[in-house]
Amino acid sequence: MSTSSTITSDSTGLTAERAAERAEVLAKATMAREVSQRPPLTTTEKNTILLAAADALVARSAEILSANEKDIAAGRERGMDESLIDRLRLTDERVEGIAGGLRQVADLPDPVGDVVRGSRRPNGLEMRQVRVPLGVMGMVYEARPNVTVDAFGLALKSGNVPLLRGSKSAQHSNTALVGILQDVLEAHDQPRETVQLLPCDTHDSVQDLITARGLVDIVIPRGGAGLINAVVTGATVPAIETGTGNCHFYVDASADVEEATRLVVNGKTRRCSVCNATETVLLDASLSAEDKKHVLTTLQDAGVTLHADLAELSGLDLGGVVAATEADWEDEYGSFDIAVKIVDGVEAATDHIRRYTTGHTEAIGATDIRVTQYFTANVDAAAVMVNTSTAWTDGEMFGFGAEIGISTQKLHARGPMGLPELTSTKWIVTGEGQVRP
Structure with missing residues (x-):
């Protein structure tokens, strides 16, 4: 079924605004799927983009901080707790830290193509299990703008294409950050859709993302217990449960x-x-x-x-x-x-x-x-x-560099999730004409 037919059938009875929001999520997921199927970047190309993105964030920090001030003002107007305001706030020092995170990811080994295990069978077949990207990676997270850049950096280095659904409280900050990242991608001849920000006006856009089977390969929630539980229980896309910590x-x-x-x-x-x-x-x-x-x-x-x-x-x-x-x-x-x-x-x-x-x-x-x-x-x-x-x-303290979150589930990944945990594997089997009896 085409995306357009899915939108038409699923939008029956929806308001025009809600139908438009759903259509935007699915359209962006479709573009992310197309980007994920392009020939992979080399490690050198990935690292060049990451370092350029780090420099661009620092160079355009005034633009980022101006957008962040709008989010802080809106948060205070809504009565947001000061502890949450602090999580939302960006400063020159914090922007430097975010940029430093990208430089750190550039220094990490590229997991894509690593041979996890291999053997030569008695019949002469050569078998290798190698790391490959997960594909289109949905991120649902709360009011920390640094997660926007962290997710981009880790996804790019591991060969994935992120769809970012941040919170409305950080909407201006996230828009500025993603715009800068997209400008860097475009300057390096890569599609702007290599990273995209999803609409956040309603909670329904989360549901659109986590049920986009066939377009999204995995979704990772990062935030409080309520957010994580809502994503894990509502997703039809495979989800990795991260980090509530009692x-x-x-x-x-x-x-x-x-x-x-x-x-x-x-x-x-x-x-x-x-x-x-x-x-x-x-x-x-x-x-x-x-x-x-x-x-x-x-x-x-x-x-x-x-x-x-x-x-x-x-x-x-x-x-x-x-x-x-x-x-x-x-x-x-x-x-x-x-x-x-x-x-x-x-x-x-x-x-x-x-x-x-x-x-x-x-x-x-x-x-x-x-x-x-x-x-x-x-x-x-x-x-x-x-x-x-x-x-x-913590992924950095474990020597993994940056982390996308801490998985508390038992399938695929458990504990701090670094670059290897953002890959899957495939088997490559090479023969010389062997047929199975």
């Missing part, structure tokens, strides 16, 4: 308590709004009252509010503790709040994690090797940390 840190009786305390505080306070922030601290019941109190008062001194079963902490002489409800064990706070639970050893800790984890990052502080082995064997998460902070779950 991350736990278990402090075992064998832990170096000073070290474990530093790790818990770092995981909670370094950046409380990110998905790798520690949201629950589990304390072994065998820890002394002094050690338990040390962990918790250090968190309080850092400005963190404790949520706990008040009876469990009754002997620690702590003030300002909020009585926990069931929601606290499930919550990804994104703020200076942390849930506290006293557990009876590593088995109880893993039971609690198993019940409430989102599969992102789980951590333990312990010196007993038997305890750490039990924890790593029985905790199911994309990343399991031993005597280190949950904050390390």
Whole structure:
């Protein structure tokens, strides 16, 4: 079925504005599909474009910041929280950082064409499994304009064609950024449609993107739990579930308590709004009252509010503790709040994690090797940390360079998604006339 016939049949009963929005999404997806079928760029061509794009962003930063100011003004007029305004805001320094991300991607190895494995069969067939692009990559994300450029850079280097559906709150910023990227592509004899920004006036355009089977190969949501759940449950296109993080840190009786305390505080306070922030601290019941109190008062001194079963902490002489409800064990706070639970050893800790984890990052502080082995064997998460902070779950920190997100699913990719995770594979089988008996 042609795209136009799909639009006609699907648009029955829609308003003119809604039909036009759907038509735009499908038309852009069709153009992206055509670009994805062009002969692939060489690694040198990709890197040249990435470096030129980085230079262009810096050179045109005044244009970017002017557009960003419009988004900030509109956000304040709508009563947007200042923490979200900060995520939206661009500065000369942040633009430099975004450009630096493109330069970093240019320095990374090109995954396309890598041989994952290969063999020569007894019958003489030569078999190679090689990395290939995923194709048309839909990105649905919230109010961080840097994601626009990150997605472009990672998609270009991995041979994919991105369709970007950012939020309305960053509409002017994203439009300016994509316009600059398209100008660079055109200057290097590449189609402007190598990166495209989708309409964001209504939430319906997300549904148009994530149900465009045959045009879009994969969709990746990046944002809060509501956005991710809406995309994953509503998509008919394959979707990669990324990163809500109800991350736990278990402090075992064998832990170096000073070290474990530093790790818990770092995981909670370094950046409380990110998905790798520690949201629950589990304390072994065998820890002394002094050690338990040390962990918790250090968190309080850092400005963190404790949520706990008040009876469990009754002997620690702590003030300002909020009585926990069931929601606290499930919550990804994104703020200076942390849930506290006293557990009876590593088995109880893993039971609690198993019940409430989102599969992102789980951590333990312990010196007993038997305890750490039990924890790593029985905790199911994309990343399991031993005597280190949950904050390390990050593509750059893992040595991958930039990342498109952190996958919490189990198919295709799990954990920080760098360039190799933005590829699929195909088998190339070379023979000399063999026929199968």
